[in-house]
Amino acid sequence: MVRVGILGPLEVRDGDRPVDVAGARLRALLIRLALDPGRPVSVPALAEALWGDEPPTDTANAVQTLVSRLRRAVPGLGVRSSPAGYRLDLDPDDVDAGRFERLTRQGRTALRDGDAATARTTLRDALALWRGPALTEVTDAPYAAAAVARLAELRLTAQEDRIDAELRTGRPELIVAELEELTAAHPLRERLAELHLRTLAAVGRPAEALAAYERIRQRLADELGVDPSPQLRAAHLELLRGEAAPPQQPTAAARRGNLRAALTTFVGRDEDLRRLTGLLAGNRLVTLLGPGGAGKTRLASVAAGRLADGVPGGAWLVELAPITDPADVPRAVLDTLGRRDRTLEPVRQPARDTLGRLVETIAADETLIVLDNCEHVVEAAARLAEELLGRCPGLRVLATSREPLGIVGEALDPVPPLRLPPADATPDDALAYPSVQLLRDRAAAVRAGFAVTGDNVAAVVEICRRLDGLPLAIELAAARLRTLSPQQVAAGLDDRFRLLTGGSRTALPRHRTLRAVVDWSWGLLTDDERRLAERLAVFPASVTADSAAGVAGPAAAALLDALVDKSLLQVVGDGRFRMLETIREYGLERLAAAGATAGARAAHAAYFRELVRTAEPHLRTAGQLPWLRLLEAERENVVGALHYACDASDADTALRIGAGLALPLVIWGDDGGIGGDVLARALALPGPAPAEERAVVLAIRIGAELARGEQGPTPEQIAELTTTLRGGGGDQTSDRGAARTDAVDLRRRHGGRDRGDRPGARAPRPVDRRHVARDARQVQGERRRRRGHAA
Known part of the structure; x- marks a missing residue:
């Protein structure tokens, strides 16, 4: 078995046989590897240890050559290579420094447990491993300074512990001379001074002990401007009272x-x-x-x-x-x-x-x-x-x-929020989720007999989901269940900062209300970070660097990492961030107080209008898949932008967003939350609006109604559609049945898939305003042919 010694000059032994390692650089390599036995040391770290600031041109090859020489010099020594570097295949106990640290830990533990005799023996064995200063052959290497200082500190601490053990075993006279030498070498080390005082008192030399205390007190005052430590002052006081004794050990508790x-x-x-x-x-x-x-x-x-x-x-x-x-x-x-x-x-x-x-x-x-x-x-x-x-x-x-x-x-x-149940969870299913378990346990503590039942499970789940699974918020909500029903608490979350108050009286003030929790986080932001967080609160879904810059300005992207670091944003995917709902509502409050809500929402709607417009031509090319994935990822933001445009009576933005989503709605296979009432609102908006986009949105709206099984469009809707796309005219006399047939045809071409379409089937021809206009004229032609006007 090969063992390596670095507590003094390098020593290598194979069993009882010493092994000579010739060459300063080869010895330095072994010392560096022995500092971290069993762990890889990178090639750059080895190069720095061996050559300092002037490594050879081909560092990797030079290190490999030295490793090969080391293997030949010590055949029983395992030096393994890996992508992380080179590793000395030894147990820490096979290196004297590792063995020393293990023994000192054991001795210290024995001393604390009151077994002074075992501590004395173990610490003596540990200190006997030292043969001189640690790493004595490489002390000039940059990496060695910290290791030498650490090992020297451990050695001195072990000496103090061993002296303490000697004092407790009743042989103080054996350590007086050693303490005189150590206190002279370390005149400001107060534990040594304390042991010196107690030892002198124990051997019947109290006057010398008092003089030693006065010397260190004066030196601390002159050199550091401080008083002795409480431990040292306590030893001095006991000395004055004639009560000097070995230091007290802390209790097990x-x-x-x-x-x-x-x-x-x-x-x-x-x-x-x-x-x-x-x-x-x-x-x-x-x-x-x-x-x-x-x-x-x-x-x-x-x-x-x-x-x-x-x-x-x-x-x-x-x-x-x-x-x-x-x-x-x-x-x-x-x-x-x-x-x-x-x-x-x-x-x-x-x-x-x-x-x-x-x-x-x-x-x-x-x-x-x-x-x-x-x-x-x-x-x-x-x-x-x-x-x-x-x-x-x-x-x-x-x-x-x-x-x-x-x-x-x-x-x-x-630390993630607690896992959340699905919105439609049953009582048994909901109780499998820790967020619901926490709410139930805390609610039962303030309202005897509280349980999650079929009558309240929907409200309980809503509370947990709307509070993002944050334990403190759930506990504050549970406290309100003492006087309110789960349904009332869930409804009150629209004003959660007013509702969730009254935390523990012994908690820190910032943990007693939900508002105080977020106030504390907000106060740690810089002004620029705070402004960005407020503007990002208008995003109903995730944020990217591009969308943040589009809504909050070019500097926003550089600040996203800061908001992530300060836990105001959560990473939810590759390059995507999400703001917890509670933080988002707080940000919206701040935005409203600053009178900046309308501007931020308008910027959000404008960004996603342009995103949809930019994506639309690409959706009709072989490169459509990345754009479809992008629109799918941004669906909630797009819907939010569409709602805001309707709220703001911005017909231009609303209709352009709606028209640009014609093909995605076909591929998604449903209205995506877009083809329902919100498009009806968009179509009803007053003010100037692009005619062709309006026609496409009308076609989507008609298709959505048909997909839901509704009766279908009126002749007036079909007339409006075809008239818009022709640029005027139209047939106002067509019967409702023909109009419905025409709308079904338009739905097949441009509004979505038939319900029987197979998932994954090739999507219908994508929407393009020229194609819609052409097909609308074709539909009008078919209607006239059916009425006998073939020409």
Whole structure:
């Protein structure tokens, strides 16, 4: 078995036999690979480690050559290649640095559990692995600085833990000289100073202990301008009282952390919980993303609670929501972690000293910290997380935020809304969906005996669907079921911000009403982002970069990512974004308050009028499929634009949109929500309108009526159609039966498919105004031939 040592000069052993690795560059390659045993190291990273800023021209070939030499030099050493780079095929325990970290963790755990004898033995074994400074042969390499600093910090922490264990086992006289040397080498390290004071007191030298305290107190004041830490002051006070004793260990409950027991059920997140715990197992920083009210805090708390027993340092929830000054973020974390030690009271310290105390508090621990609600102090939270993770190798951070922290190594985990039932779900079907389960559970808590039944299931489903499956919104709606019926709550959602109030009195103010939740998110936007979000609220369906730019101006596309990052938009497909209904209604309110609704809706209608007009010629070519897919994806937006044009009495826009959809309606096989009353409204609009588009819309309208089994068009409608397309004239004397026959023919040609058409069958000839005019004249000719006027 091959083992590699990097805690000192490079050492390679195959069993008991030492193996000589000749050549500085070959040794540097092995050291770099041994820093990450079992994990691939990329070719660029290896090149930087070996040649610094002057790599060879053919880097990949040069690295491969060195790897081949290494394999020959150490035959039993496995170096595997993969697309990600080269991997040293060793277990972490086969490298002395990995073995050292494992033993220090075990020793620290034993010390916390009160087994000082085991801790002392284990930590002695760990420290015995060191043969000199770590990575001593490559300390000048750029990558080595961080690794050397981390390993040196771990070594010093292990020495402190071992000294602590020695002190607890009752042999203080054996460690006095070692502590004198260490405190001289690290005069500002307060844990060493505390151990020194307690050891001197334990061997009967209290005067020297008091003098040692005075020296470090003076040095902290002169060099850093701070007072000693609470732990060190507590040791000094005990010394003055004659009570000096080994440091107190936190209780088991304190070690577990500060997470509270849940007061309500946790439904619908099993899959999310499994995904999150898996991410935390493989990443040291995970950020839960989502809009306000999505349930990020609850999910993070439950996940941390499940992991707390397996984390020696415990799981700690740090609530950042009350923080108003970003500079207070480190202090908030320190204050929270201070609860695990009765001697560490929360105090305000300068930022530099606070960070140092934080590192000292958790550097030796495997700890999980939950940074909750980072969005308003995201830069400060990001800086702190990066600093702590870099200096505390046993630390993991789980953040919740409406936007990413944006630092290297961050794994993002979007928190989706709860799954929604179909609109026509039965009670049993609806209760299979977590959104309905949540509503039922919370409603039953305020209204005894509440159940989802055949009488109320439609309203319950409507509530969940209209609230986008957001847990907080559903809980606020459930609270109203104490005095209102589900039908009344569903009807009241037209004014949801007035209805959904009265959340928990102990909740943060921004979580007590639905409006406050969205207000908080809105307040985090820049002015440009806020204006864009307001204009995007006019979209009844998804948004693309092109449609956003068409409605809100060319700069809009560049801001879409910012709205996604801040959870105001959800990614729903390739290049498509959607605004949750609650956020959309809030945006419409803001738009109306600014008096900008009409302008934004008009821009939306104009954009989709032009989209339909642009697509129409392509629908009659071999390249029709992408355009058909685009129109299908934009169907709701097109219908919304058509409705707005009718509301605004814009006959030109309404009829141009309607006429441009003639062929898509044929292919979609129904009226697509377009060929019904809205086209009747368009045809009835006053004002100037293009005659040919009006005729095509009339034909679509007639076809839609026939498809629904209605009696059919009047002779006047047929006359209007043919007259418009001929440019005047027409036969007003045709009977109703002939007119109906003519309309059926037009429907077949231009209005849609017969009901018996097979799905996938070739579509009828596409609509073109010239073709419609030609066929209308042909229909008129057929009518005259049937009446005997063949010529």
